[in-house]
Amino acid sequence: MKYISTRGGMAPLSFSDTILMGLAPDGGLALPESYPQVGRAQLDAWRDLSYAELAFEIIRLFATDIPQADLKAILDRTYTAEVYGSVAITPVKRLHDGLVILELSNGPTLAFKDMAMQFLGNLFEYVLAKKGEQLNIVGATSGDTGSAAEYAMRGKQGINVFMLSPDGLMSPFQRAQMYSLQDANIHNIAIKGMFDDCQDIVKAVQNDHAFKSQYKIGTVNSINWARVVAQVVYYFKGYFNATSSNDEQVSFCVPSGNFGNVCAGHIARQMGLPVQRLIVATNENDVLDEFFKTGRYQPRGTANTWVTSSPSMDISKASNFERFVFDLLGRDGAAVAALWAEVDAGRGFDLGDKLAQMREQFGFVSGKSSHADRLATIRTVDAEDQVVVDTHTADGIKVAREVRLPGETIVCLETALPAKFADTIREALNRDAPRPAGFEGLEDLPQKVTVFNADADAVKAYVRQALG
Ligand SMILES: Cc1ncc(COP(=O)(O)O)c(C=O)c1O
Numbered sequence: 001m002k003y004i005s006t007r008g009g010m011a012p013l014s015f016s017d018t019i020l021m022g023l024a025p026d027g028g029l030a031l032p033e034s035y036p037q038v039g040r041a042q043l044d045a046w047r048d049l050s051y052a053e054l055a056f057e058i059i060r061l062f063a064t065d066i067p068q069a070d071l072k073a074i075l076d077r078t079y080t081a082e083v084y085g086s087v088a089i090t091p092v093k094r095l096h097d098g099l100v101i102l103e104l105s106n107g108p109t110l111a112f113k114d115m116a117m118q119f120l121g122n123l124f125e126y127v128l129a130k131k132g133e134q135l136n137i138v139g140a141t142s143g144d145t146g147s148a149a150e151y152a153m154r155g156k157q158g159i160n161v162f163m164l165s166p167d168g169l170m171s172p173f174q175r176a177q178m179y180s181l182q183d184a185n186i187h188n189i190a191i192k193g194m195f196d197d198c199q200d201i202v203k204a205v206q207n208d209h210a211f212k213s214q215y216k217i218g219t220v221n222s223i224n225w226a227r228v229v230a231q232v233v234y235y236f237k238g239y240f241n242a243t244s245s246n247d248e249q250v251s252f253c254v255p256s257g258n259f260g261n262v263c264a265g266h267i268a269r270q271m272g273l274p275v276q277r278l279i280v281a282t283n284e285n286d287v288l289d290e291f292f293k294t295g296r297y298q299p300r301g302t303a304n305t306w307v308t309s310s311p312s313m314d315i316s317k318a319s320n321f322e323r324f325v326f327d328l329l330g331r332d333g334a335a336v337a338a339l340w341a342e343v344d345a346g347r348g349f350d351l352g353d354k355l356a357q358m359r360e361q362f363g364f365v366s367g368k369s370s371h372a373d374r375l376a377t378i379r380t381v382d383a384e385d386q387v388v389v390d391t392h393t394a395d396g397i398k399v400a401r402e403v404r405l406p407g408e409t410i411v412c413l414e415t416a417l418p419a420k421f422a423d424t425i426r427e428a429l430n431r432d433a434p435r436p437a438g439f440e441g442l443e444d445l446p447q448k449v450t451v452f453n454a455d456a457d458a459v460k461a462y463v464r465q466a467l468g
């Protein structure tokens, strides 16, 4: 399997080279030349596999340059009950009205990011050792990618992490999770701005080809194909867990910001997983909801991106959306490059003529949620089902209930645990969120962070100095 760029300007690359590359040299994102097709016989054979076995069956279709025994060993040591709290890895629970919650947040940092990031940490270690190389990651987070990456990469040989986060905008728990790490290979940089400013800096660093090659810069954001492919696995597992036969169809409702999670769902559907609809749920930052309702894609600047109580989705420029548009446009890289030139010029674009195709061929629908909706959903799920959900998962449940069709099975992706967003849970329920063992006193630990303006050159100077 070889990888190409969404902007059409990259010679095909192997899986291992793709995951070390980050952004493609033409500024696009990597995708496989085609999606492997999974038929009924394969689904039947996969239904009862363990999570690690299923991950192996799926990822080996994409990671064709890694010897199978090595890939299997990496996956066996990644998806364990010790790391994810149970042998099920991603159990499901059913709400009284039949909605299914797919638990993705039982990993070390209490968010769905651990599902792919733990794999990426082990994969980087393996690939770097084979190639005798090192990697310096410059990443961006709105709250959860950062801690998941730092926990997955801390102490790893040949890897340094420089993680940019929006200064003062993450929850106190999220800040403490990242900034309390004192490992020598972890560098936290708070940017005076929002997540989109951080991600713009990451892309500017990636697009400085001389700097990128001199300092061996890589990514852990969903820019990195390995993140997306590892997320494809839990759509298959969620489907098997939520159904009793491969004759059934399900829909997935996905709290969305950078579009990486639902992009993995789109790829699972393209591979042949029986997915009826992919429901994109946004918070008040509703650029994606606007797109799926009107076809108009108009990313907003920092001044028009709101600080909300589902802060990890405070994103107005969804990186992975480009991967979906590439498929929507029949994989025409030149057309994608032209659309993103419009985006870079601040004009956005209009694909209103493709609305029917988005719904019928690709199964996408969307909805949005507000602070009041979030609080109401947290309260009703607690009262009716005795389950406390986090603010982002609540956005998904709200939208799923709003758009659900008669008889439709909707799997709502749980993207974080409520302990990470304690203030809003207290506001909704008038009591504290349950806090998993091991996180007592987290916010009282000493913190280490450097603050910069949203300036790519300042970040590059910091990286240069830190690497000596
Ligand atoms: C808790 C939580 N929910 C939802 C999202 C949105 O996911 P995505 O950016 O993959 O769309 C994020 C951030 O990515 C998150 O951290």
Ligand SMILES: N[C@@H](CCOP(=O)(O)O)C(=O)O
Pocket: 140, 141, 142, 143, 144, 145, 146, 195, 220, 221, 222, 223, 257, 258, 260, 261, 312, 313, 319
């Ligand atoms: N919500 C994310 C934003 C970055 O998303 P990614 O999937 O591209 O890493 C976060 O928590 O940082």
